[in-house]
Amino acid sequence: MAGAVFTRRIMGIETEYGITCMDRGNRKLGADEIARYMFRPVIDRWGSSNIFHPNASRLYLDVGSHPEVATAECDSLSQLVAYDRAGDLIVDELARAAEESLAEEHIDGQVYLFKNNLDSVGNSYGCHENYLVGREVVLKTLGKQLLPFLITRQLIAGAGCIKDGRFHFSQRSDHVWEGVSSATTRSRPIINTRDEPHADSHRFRRLHVIVGDSNMSETTTALKVGSTLLVLEMIEAGVELPTMHQPNDISAIRDIAVDLTGQAPVALEGGEEMTAVAVQRAYLEAARAWLKTREETGGTTNEEMARVLELWERAVAAIETQDFSLISRDIDWAIKLGLLRRYQPRLGLGPEDFDHPKLAQVDLAYHDIRAGRGLFRVLEAKGLASTWVDPADVEKAATTAPETTRAHLRGQFLAESQRLGAPTAVDWLRLKVTRPEPQIVELDDPFSPVDARVDELISYMREHYPAQG
Known part of the structure; x- marks a missing residue:
C-alpha cells in the first residue's frame, strides 16, 4: 500500500473525564448536578455547553455527565502533548469555579475530575x-x-x-x-x-x-x-x-x-x-x-x-x-x-x-x-x-490556538467575535457570522493557518458590530 507519506500530519486527542463531588460529610453529590455547576460559566458566556474554547479546542458535556475536551488540530507531537495537557487545565478551572459556586450556596464540596477510563x-x-x-x-x-x-x-x-x-x-x-x-x-x-x-x-x-x-x-x-x-x-x-x-x-x-x-x-x-x-x-x-x-x-x-x-x-x-x-x-x-x-x-x-x-x-x-x-x-x-x-x-496552549494549523484561524475568529459580541457559529470546518446577512467560510484544508477569506469575515464583523469593539 505504498503511497504518499505524511510526516506532517494533523492529529488530535479527545478526552472524557470522570467526575464526582464529595462534601465534608463524605456524601456524594450527583454527577449531573456537579456538571451543571461546572458548565454554568460556559453557558453564561457562550450560551451553550458545547463550544469551541478560545484555544480552538472543543469543550463540551458528553453523555453520562463527562466533561470532554477534543484538542485543536495539531501538526507535531510536542504540540499535541501540550494541548492534551492544556485540556486538563481547562476542565480543572471549571471544577474550581464550581467549588466556589457550591461554597456560595453553603455546600462545602470538593469536585474531583479523573483522567482515566473506568x-x-x-x-x-x-x-x-x-x-x-x-x-x-x-x-x-x-x-x-x-x-x-x-x-x-x-x-x-x-x-x-x-x-x-x-x-x-x-x-x-x-x-x-x-x-x-x-x-x-x-x-x-x-x-x-x-x-x-x-x-x-x-x-x-x-x-x-x-x-x-x-x-x-x-x-x-x-x-x-x-x-x-x-x-x-x-x-x-x-x-x-x-x-x-x-x-x-x-x-x-x-x-x-x-x-x-x-x-x-x-x-x-x-x-x-x-x-x-x-x-x-x-x-x-x-x-x-x-x-x-x-x-x-x-x-x-x-x-x-x-x-x-x-x-x-x-x-x-x-x-x-x-x-x-x-x-x-x-x-x-x-x-x-x-x-x-x-x-x-x-x-x-x-x-x-x-x-x-x-x-x-x-x-x-x-x-x-x-x-x-x-x-x-x-x-x-x-x-x-x-x-x-x-x-x-x-x-500558552490553554489560552491560545495552535499557530501552524487551521486552528489558528478558528482562534482568531473566536477571539474577535467575543470582543465584538458578534453572533457567530463555529464547527471544525466552518466559521459563520449569522447576522445581519449570514456569511460563512469553509476551511477544508486543516494544514493552512492563513486564509484571506477569514480576514474578510473578520472585517465583516467589525463593520457591522463596531460599537462593542
Whole structure:
C-alpha cells in the first residue's frame, strides 16, 4: 500500500473525564448536578455547553455527565502533548469555579475530575486519537496492518489498573469488542471507520483510534502518539510489518492486558504466532530503520522521533527483562505499579495481590488532575515523573490556538467575535457570522493557518458590530 507519506500530519486527542463531588460529610453529590455547576460559566458566556474554547479546542458535556475536551488540530507531537495537557487545565478551572459556586450556596464540596477510563462500577469512557490520512488509504486494509501494533501498544502506553484483584496494563482492553467497525458505543472497535474527515473528503480520511487509555504522563502520551505516527508512516511507505490474520479477532487484547511478562500470544497472518512483546519489538526495529531514511516535510522532527524511539526501546526492554525500573518515571502503568507495590507490604499483601480497598483508592487517586492532590501530579511536582514539554508551552496552549494549523484561524475568529459580541457559529470546518446577512467560510484544508477569506469575515464583523469593539 505504498503511497504518499505524511510526516506532517494533523492529529488530535479527545478526552472524557470522570467526575464526582464529595462534601465534608463524605456524601456524594450527583454527577449531573456537579456538571451543571461546572458548565454554568460556559453557558453564561457562550450560551451553550458545547463550544469551541478560545484555544480552538472543543469543550463540551458528553453523555453520562463527562466533561470532554477534543484538542485543536495539531501538526507535531510536542504540540499535541501540550494541548492534551492544556485540556486538563481547562476542565480543572471549571471544577474550581464550581467549588466556589457550591461554597456560595453553603455546600462545602470538593469536585474531583479523573483522567482515566473506568468508574467505580466498571463503566468505561474514552480517550480517542485522530490521525489524518490520505483518501487513497482503505481503512480496513490499514486496520489489518495496524491492529497488531494497537492491541500490543498497551505494553508501552497503558495507564494500568486493578481489575478483579490483578494488575492490568490497560483500562480499555476489556471494553473493545471489534478490530475495525463503523460503530462507536455499540461494539467499541479499536479503529472506527465512520467517514468524518473534517477536511476535504476528496483528499483525506480521519483514522479514529478508540482503544487507547487516557494518560496522565506526558511521556506516555508522547510515546503512544509518536509510535503510532511512525507506524502510520511505515504503512504508507509500504514497509513490511506484522499483519493480523483476522482483523476482527481481538480476543488476545485481554490476555495481553493481564500478562505483565508480555508473553501472551498474538495470531498473525499466515498462521504465525508472536508474543505481544515480540510484536512491539518488531515494530520498534522497523521504526528504527525507517527513521534513518525518514524525510522531514514539516510536523514532528526526526530529532523528536529519536526521543520517541529511545523511550520505546526502554519500554520494550522493561517488559523483556522484567526490569520495570527502566520506565518507572516515564510510563503510566509502571509508575502506578511502583506506587501500588510500595503499599502492598504495609497492607500485608504479596506482590501479585492487588485485592485491597486501599490499593483501589491509590489506583483512582493517581488520575486526579488537580495539582497538589492527584498522586501523579504530586510525583511530577517532586521530579519523580518525567515530562515531555515545557510547562510554559502548556500554559500558552490553554489560552491560545495552535499557530501552524487551521486552528489558528478558528482562534482568531473566536477571539474577535467575543470582543465584538458578534453572533457567530463555529464547527471544525466552518466559521459563520449569522447576522445581519449570514456569511460563512469553509476551511477544508486543516494544514493552512492563513486564509484571506477569514480576514474578510473578520472585517465583516467589525463593520457591522463596531460599537462593542
